[in-house]
Amino acid sequence: MQLNHIMIGTDFSAHSDTAIRHGIDIARSTGATLRVVHVVETPGDWTALHSAVDRWHADTHAQLARQVEPYTAEDVNIAQEIVDAPSVAEGLESAANTYHADLLIVGSRGLTGLKHVILGSAAQRALRTVQMHVMIARGEAPAGSGYRRILIPTDFSLPAEKGLRLALALAAPDARFDLVHFWRVPEAALAGEHSEFVIDTVAASVKERGRTLLESFQQDATNATFSAVQASPERGMAEKLESGDYDLVVIGSYGASKLRRWLLGSVAETTARVAPCSVAVARVDS
Secondary structure, three states: OOOOEEEEEOOOOHHHHHHHHHHHHHHHHHOOEEEEEEEEEOOOOOHHHHHHHHHHHHHHHHHHHHHHHHHOOOOOOEEEEEEEEOOHHHHHHHHHHHOOOOEEEEEOOEOOOHHHEOOOHHHHHHHHHOOOEEEEEOOOOOOOOOEEEEEEEOOOOHHHHHHHHHHHHHEEEEEEEEEEEEEOOOHHHHOOOOHHHHHHHHHHHHHHHHHHHHHHHOOOOOOEEEEEEEOOHHHHHHHHHHHOOOOEEEEEEOOOOHHHHHHHHHOHHHHHHHOOOEEEEEEOOO
């Protein structure tokens, strides 16, 4: 997977500065172009307020220029864009489609500690609606060569395969990849006399699928491991994040239909909300 165009959504806050720093380092390591976009939420008809809108835009352009200015000494060209749209999510998606962005990066509010991370409304809406790879940027940027310790939950599906490809695109040459599959046996199966046989059978099947996946992935990433954890994805992810010093989680997701939004909310959005590090969500159609 090649990242050619990266877009950063900003609301001029400190967490948007974090997103810009991550975007600069990713652009530097991948050779992608970089564009910082601010969305002005406007009603559909402003024909009677042209002069007010012009002044508003002038102030917003100046504010955007001030935010980007400290990064102009970097060896990455940063384009700037102001977009009018009814909502931030619609504006970001419109700009991403216009400039054929491969990855959208947004910042996230948060307090220190795993239990206190807050996913801001703009980031949450982007995860649910934008039809491209999305990264929630947190913590230190990867210093130009890519992310070094990456957690990749997998269910062996097409979205999970997309997650693997995106992880490779974002990784440092010496990155460590921790692939993990979370599995559970239905409660009804545990109540029967053959419960031990059922558990052993499922565990063996998961282990074999993991071995096959790891063999294919190690062609591109020799420093990769696979583990199978008997737990729900939500609980298992929380435990992995608490026990591992990761700088990135990459997870696959479907798009934005009603069903797919529900699927996203059950795993990827939960991960993006609780992870203390950056989280990238890979889309099947991107």
